[in-house]
Amino acid sequence: MLKHLFKLIWNKKRQNFLLMTEILVSFMVIFAVFSLLVNYYMNYRKPMGFEYDRVWSVEYRPGVSFKTKDSLVVFYDNLRNKLNGMPEIEGITFVSDNSPFTANTRQSNVDYKKQHARSVNWYDADSGYPNTMKVKVLEGRWFGKQDDAATVKPVVINQQLRNELFGAGKALGERIGEEQRFRVVGVVNDIKDKGDFSSPGNGMYQRLDTSNLGWVNKLLVRVSAKADPAFESRLYRAMSNSFKNSNIDINHLTAKLEDINKQTLIPMIILLIVAGFLIINVALGLFGVLWYNINSRRSEIGLRRAIGATGKNVSAQLVTESVILATISLVIGSFFAAQFPLLNVFDLQSGVYVTAILLSVVFIYLLILACSLYPGKQAAAIYPAIALHEE
Secondary structure (H helix, E strand, O other): OHHHHHHHHHHOHHHHHHHHHHHHHHHHHHHHHHHHHHHHHHHHHOOOOOOOOOEEEEEOOOOOOOOOHHHHHHHHHHHHHHHHOOOOEEEEEEEOOOOOOOOOOOEEEEEEOOEEEEEEEEEEEOOOHHHHHOOOEEEEOOOOHHHOOOOOEEEEEEHHHHHHHHOOOOOOOOEEOHHHOEEEEEEEOOOOOOOOOOOOOOEEEEEOOOOOHHHOOEEEEEEOOOOOHHHHHHHHHHHHHHOOOOOOEEEEHHHHHHHHHHHHHHHHHHHHHHHHHHHHHHHHHHHHHHHHHHHHOHHHHHHHHHOOOOHHHHHHHHHHHHHHHHHHHHHHHHHHHOHHHHHOOOOOOHHHHHHHHHHHHHHHHHHHHHHHHHHHHHHHOOOHHHHHHHO
16 A cells, blocks of 8 residues: 555655645744744743842942042942841842843853853852842852952852753862863852743852942842832932932833843744744645645546545545655654754754654644645545546
8 A cells, every 4th residue: 555655656756846845844944933932931941040029120320430449349338238228128239231131141151171161151249149139059158258358269150050060070169260260169059030931051150349349330129028119219319319420220120021021032923923824835735735636636536436445545545645745754854853953053952852853743744634634535525437427
């Protein structure tokens, strides 16, 4: 039976080649869509890694010149004490521009002996970061006063970077980076600082000190449940009094999360729309080809019915031919799709590609069956006497 079907397919190789090409292109587009969808879903299931519900982001321009480093430290210490005196504030931390739920990024590579970590996110933060963001310290400690006299700059890394650089080995006290100028003093849990659908990525936190404190223009404030718009107004005035002639912008992280999630989903929605039009075109094309095959093969179908083939046999033949054509296209498409994890095209985990391939194969088969069942049913309804009489 299969040998006979392959012979029929080969006899119409030009027409079938166009159909297989259409299925192949559809498979690759569906594979790309499923790869991103599976990646988004897997990232969504991961915990955020910190609490953002009652955290506000306060942006400002320093607008203050400091003659000495000591005056810089005193200014920010006074500001911190002033804000901590407000009963609605539960925690304060000064951070760099690439704070949670912003589009700003700062990345570099980090080496440890023969290990090489790419695209490591670098963050600047002070001693109040864990309390404000509710980040868990898994190993070692966070920055503190004991680091004031450190000859090697202390850093805290996240769990993912720890696993990539040290594996199951010791991380605390090890020196990393160019010329080994950083010493690991702690390890924290991974956080998704670019939204629900982002991957935590590698992260490394540097301590804010006199070398970079003057460039800081943002702080994060954890407020109590009783914080209201009146308190936000008082916080604005307090910041305005400290930074003269500076624009103060206060945003809630919950609102910033919604914005960055929308920015992440827009490309996916566009891709889904394009893929949807492609799938509709493929379905209509496949349906039309099968319908044309039935009309052009009425004599063949009538002869088969005349020599004893049942309507179910005729319908099964047409559906099986479509499945064989789809299988040939899917084998070729799966070969190309398997190169994506090897070449690291989208920089995703291998499991994402495998799941996407399986889902794409199932989707194409369902599409083929949906488009071939009705034409097959129509073919089964052809009476042999009428088909042969027409011929």
